[in-house]
Amino acid sequence: MPTTDDRVDDRTVRPGAGPHRVVIRFAGDSGDGMQLTGDRFTAEAAAFGNDLATFPSFPAEIRAPHGTLAGVSSFQLHFADHDILTPGDRPDVLVAMNPAALKANVGDLPAGGVLIVDTDEFTPRNLTKVGYDGDPLEDDSLASYTVHRVAMTALTTAALAPLGIGKKDAERSKNMFALGLLSWMYSRPTEGTERWLREKFAKRPEIAEANVVAFRTGHAYGETTESFAGPVAVAPAVLPDGTYRQVTGNTALAYGIVAAGQRFGLPVFLGSYPITPASDILHELARLKRFGVTTFQAEDEIAGIGSAIGAAYGGALGVTTTSGPGISLKSEALGLAVMIELPLLVIDVQRGGPSTGLPTKTEQSDLLQALFGRNGEAPVPVVAPSSPADAFDAALDAVRIAVTYRTPVLVLSDGAIANGSEPWRLPRAADLARTPVIFQTEPNGPDGEFLPYARDPATLARPWTVPGTPGLEHRVGGLEKADGTGNISYEPDNHERMVRLRQAKIDGIEVPDLEVDDPAGPDGGTADVLVLGWGSTYGPIGAAVRRLRREGLTVARAHLRHLNPLPANTEAVLERYRTVVVPEMNLGQLAFLLQGRFARPVTSVTKVAGMPFGAEELQELLRPHVSPSASDLIGVRR
């Protein structure tokens, strides 16, 4: 099947007849099992060795009214024979399980795209519900697409009739029909899905059987109906050597926390209050008690971080997970953790704001809250993963900073990373070497006394001493500490010194230099323009920059993992470029930060639609800044 946009990176394209990449979007009612279907197709693509990226999109309501636009849930999957960076801008294939799904998604389907619909759901009532005057399957409104009209519900229930299961259960299996059909179209291996279905429904074998039969029926339908071109294959992608699996950002964060506990020899304590889109980290860790992980579902966000602080005081790896509204509530406790200088991991899976905002949609608008959202001078290191798989390394890095410098650390993930998935090159045993934390057990003062606020000269970290250590009894708290003794002090000079010490400790955290991908090369000068991002814009920026370079434009890019402290070479990197463009899913928070810190103008490119930048969209937004002559022609867009 031809793809709508086949501009792939020449270095990674494999010879072969099939398409290099395909984007599929499954769309249906929020009760139709579209997330499950998408997840399963993703697993098939992963098992086949494709590179992939996914973008689930679902309403905040658990079951919005049936058949309405508000209730449409979708899952987009991009799989390829080469390394890809985003879930794809537009689908090549749209599966629409009802009129609402068609109406909400068909605008994204480019001309020539393939549309597969369940005709059984196109009843007058369902059409009226979403405002169709006539049946779009009957008029010529879909003429620019290759439309496959499939009576999925009827075919599924007919196939399941011999099993004697109820009508509702039979109809509920139609998503597996769709999965079977798509699996045939793209030559996906099927054994894994059948095995998975039998495991998932092990307690209800009749339902397992129904789903397997529906899946096979869909597969056979593709095979025996000559209306589908295919099957076609997307060859496996050649990624760097290693063993891979598919992983979502929330799972990777949970695994990173477990790995960090093992690396630093600390039992993990997670205090958390359920909140979208962070709850899956709590769910995942709750299943991993065998690693010595304790999970505590607290009465509120404040108790979530409070209990984690209490656990950290007791010598655990204290963790709390939340989204933006929860960070607002945790701010005061975060300040306490800054004051008492204990390690703490705080994860913010950002979503659209302000207030309750867009619970299931993504945004990067908590950056300045993470950096500055506390009373007083309360510096907190901030680490941002750039993709689902990168979240594992980000968690480990954040815990390294927390335990080395005795400080709370904020990890800024977001909805796109949390629920999106991609191949993850698995760490090896050597990557997980253990370096247990050493608690202070002996007096450290010049006269044999214990000074809880004495500092390591290299890191400025204070000792971590846990209750139960004889002779080192001491008190910590939110009142200003006297340097060294940690006793309450209101002395002006002491406060001045302590504020500056806490800041110096965070400023001195060792983080790797910012690496720049500049096609002009180290010797051949530099490009004029640098595109600088942070967090989940990594993929879209990479894809957009790749496209611009294929147009012959010279553009450099860099991505910040550490937002506080910034890499030591940040200012030097910025100075090398005439123009620095900063794309963000907010109104320019990193741009604001950089301009304040380095007193130089940067160009802000922003989007706050609850959706990531598309590759083509960002390409167009960047082009005027990259190509001055072009900008003169079309005007600068921001």
Added chain:
Amino acid sequence: MSAIDLGMPILGGLDLVPTAEDVQKAKDFTSDQEVRWCPGCGDYAVLAAVRSFLPTLSIRRENTVFVSGIGCSSRFPYYLDTYGMHSIHGRAPAIATGLAVSRPDLSVFVVTGDGDALSIGGNHLIHALRRNVNMTILLFNNRIYGLTKGQYSPTSEIGTVTKSTPMGSLDHPFNPVSLALGAEATFVGRAMDSDRKGLTAVLEAAARHRGASLVEIYQDCPIFNDGSFDVLRRPDDSEARVIPLVAGRPITFGTDGRWCVVRRGFGLQVAVTADVAPDDVVVHDPANLELAFALSRLSDQALDHAVFGVLRQVQRPTYDDLARAQVQQAVDGGGGETDEDLLGLLHGKDTWTVRDGSVLPAAGAAGAGA
């Protein structure tokens, strides 16, 4: 959802805390920090009682932790030579929960006041109590905000005139003991700051109780609410008001047991002992939640009567014991200890391998991360 009986053994509150080798004294628990409460503050009396009763628990000083919130009483930890945290307003029970769950070898105390525990921190208090986390909560109730200079509190009587309520406060006050019983706290007691003997007895029982213990301590603020409990202190006034409780004993009070407590409808009332049949005098049973609640209602805001002692004490599995048991059960099941276990988790069920530019068939579940 299903309920799982973890079959927990019944323990005392301090059973997992290491015992002290040497005899300890009050001065061992006294830190070098200057105490800075106002002259005449009831906190001094409570501090003295705590310093003297802690050694009697015979647990190691370093395994004792005091966590407090914000307010006058929350300075408490600084004055004890134990581990301690002076945290943020209202959150001490939440912090203590994380500590107690993580560390069964610690005796965890929370020091809080009527504003800290019942206003800004009300949510944490009721949840710590219902979960029955092993901690001892000392709630200093002086019916006023002292540290912020004299605003009314959630235990002030209606009509309290303060700087923030010049025409009198409007809100109905909490009865902290009723609130704790409503949250099904497994230990609820009350004592008077100046009653060293009664206070010590209730505190010791609370500390030895496994689970969340709440002890309300009536305490005077000489600056902003002076004399608020004087009717319970002056012998002439207190005789007909103070109702001490002793488990298993008929509830009588006053000189020679002049008054007693009898049933009335669903509640209790005070009667003249000579006027009722001996069998009608209620016998105190700390295991009876309904009785405890009825007793708490006898203690009215006007202090016509005030019940002191242990109102309720029952055994119920504690959250922290159950949480640790779940983790231990999972750890005992294996698969979470070695590097291979961790690699196995990371690998999951479906992996594939790329080598020298080729995709090898699915490797399957593996601990082979090399």
